[in-house]
Amino acid sequence: MEVRDKLMGLKDKAIDSLGLWIEGRIDDFVSQNPGMKVASVYMKRGAKNYLARERGRIEKAIDNAALFICDEEGNIDSDMLFNDMLTMFKEMEETPFGKGIIQGTIGKGVVRFKLPDNPIFNLLFGNTGAIKITEADLIELKELFST
Incomplete structure (x- = not known):
């Protein structure tokens, strides 16, 4: 191939x-x-x-x-790649990111997407404040990628 x-x-x-x-x-x-x-x-x-x-x-x-x-x-080598990425993800300092309405932080093993506090977002997402992606979530992605 x-x-x-x-x-x-x-x-x-x-x-x-x-x-x-x-x-x-x-x-x-x-x-x-x-x-x-x-x-x-x-x-x-x-x-x-x-x-x-x-x-x-x-x-x-x-x-x-x-x-x-x-x-x-x-x-x-997807196992090695994901393991290295997870290690970097856990060890990196929390860093803010954002563009437009997408704002959040990444680092210390968590990605947080801050949800805007306005009537439309509150209607769609409730009063959750943020959506979080953790190491466990990324391990699930690794499993999907490996199958």
């Missing part, structure tokens, strides 16, 4: 796994906030549409990362 074919397979697997993982996070969020059941349909649709819209950018990011994570034949 050519390097190009392996890389295309990696991109497809990554984006498909990410989509399944996001749906799982939404389901977990709804299980803790039952009032969000109706909104979860729209959250899943939005996530799916976002991944479709941003597919080209995600693929380009994977192409750029492949220079560092793939060997010369296009193979990747």
Whole structure:
């Protein structure tokens, strides 16, 4: 199999796994906030549409990362990669990020997406304040990616 074919397979697997993982996070969020059941349909649709819209950018990011994570034949050791990423994720200092309405922090083993405090977001998400992604969530992504 050519390097190009392996890389295309990696991109497809990554984006498909990410989509399944996001749906799982939404389901977990709804299980803790039952009032969000109706909104979860729209959250899943939005996530799916976002991944479709941003597919080209995600693929380009994977192409750029492949220079560092793939060997010369296009193979990747996903266990080692995820373990290294989790270690860095846990050890990095909390760092703010944001663009537009997406604001949050990453580091110390947690990604927090701050939810705006306005009537629309409060209607959709309740008074949750933030959505958190933890190391356990990323381990689930690793398992989806590895299957």
